[in-house]
Amino acid sequence: MADDQPILVLISVDPRESHRANEAMRIGLGIVSGEHDVTLVLTGPAVHLLDEDTDDLVDGDDVAKFRANLKAVGVPFHVAADAVPTAADWNTEGHRVIPVSASDIAALVRASRRVLVF
Amino acid sequence: MDLARKKLGLLLSTGPERPVNLDTAVGLSEATLARGGDVYLYLIDDGVRALDDARVPALAERGMKLFVCAYGCQKRRIPLRDADRITYCGLVVLTDIINGTDRFVALN
Numbered sequence: 001m002a003d004d005q006p007i008l009v010l011i012s013v014d015p016r017e018s019h020r021a022n023e024a025m026r027i028g029l030g031i032v033s034g035e036h037d038v039t040l041v042l043t044g045p046a047v048h049l050l051d052e053d054t055d056d057l058v059d060g061d062d063v064a065k066f067r068a069n070l071k072a073v074g075v076p077f078h079v080a081a082d083a084v085p086t087a088a089d090w091n092t093e094g095h096r097v098i099p100v101s102a103s104d105i106a107a108l109v110r111a112s113r114r115v116l117v118f
Numbered sequence: 119m120d121l122a123r124k125k126l127g128l129l130l131s132t133g134p135e136r137p138v139n140l141d142t143a144v145g146l147s148e149a150t151l152a153r154g155g156d157v158y159l160y161l162i163d164d165g166v167r168a169l170d171d172a173r174v175p176a177l178a179e180r181g182m183k184l185f186v187c188a189y190g191c192q193k194r195r196i197p198l199r200d201a202d203r204i205t206y207c208g209l210v211v212l213t214d215i216i217n218g219t220d221r222f223v224a225l226n
Contacts, residue, residue, distance in 0.1 A: 031212075
């Protein structure tokens with residue numbers, strides 16, 4: 001297992017219903033802060049972590065803060081292509097989004113040093 | 119597999135509402151310690167409530183290294199205790215455990 005392989009954090013929890021989506025993103029940010037590469041993957045309802053209005057999200061203020069920190073350190077969001085919302089109020093902050101297919105996600109998992117799934 | 123001096127890292131982020139995760143963490147820890155391995159358990163998010171389960175401090179008495187997210191305790195107003203056996207810390211320590219162990223299992 002190579003040290004330069006990233007740690008993958010896959011989030012599928014709905015941030016409109018559970019604080020765990022935000023907590024998973026916070027963990028991803030913490031890993032980055034430890035100077036390790038991290039791959040963040042959002043699937044299903046977890047894509048709402050990039051909603052413009054965070055008032056409807058659990059711990060919405062923290063969501064806004066942590067995703068801004070991730071943007072500042074240049075960590076993109078790999079987002080399941082079939083879950084990307086078409087609404088205009090999604091990702092208005094212009095976070096770097098990389099659409100990925102299920103097979104792309106599988107390849108990212110295989111290429112990772114560790115995998116944390118929420 | 120010879121576990122002597124092998125390092126097992128565990129992350130537990132769920133509380134008592136999902137007992138299977140805590141049971142798994144305890145079972146893996148007991149088995150690893152019994153075979154001479156080292157265990158590093160990190161409690162985070164609702165997992166910090168596992169401190170109330172008597173099996174967790176008992177494993178720390180047997181040599182398991184126990185780390186607890188200080189932020190998670192603060193958010194839940196859980197007082198810090200047993201500072202001689204429990205290390206309250208942040209995510210950088212979790213990253214060290216993720217990277218520094220031979221096996222790592224996340225129970226979320």
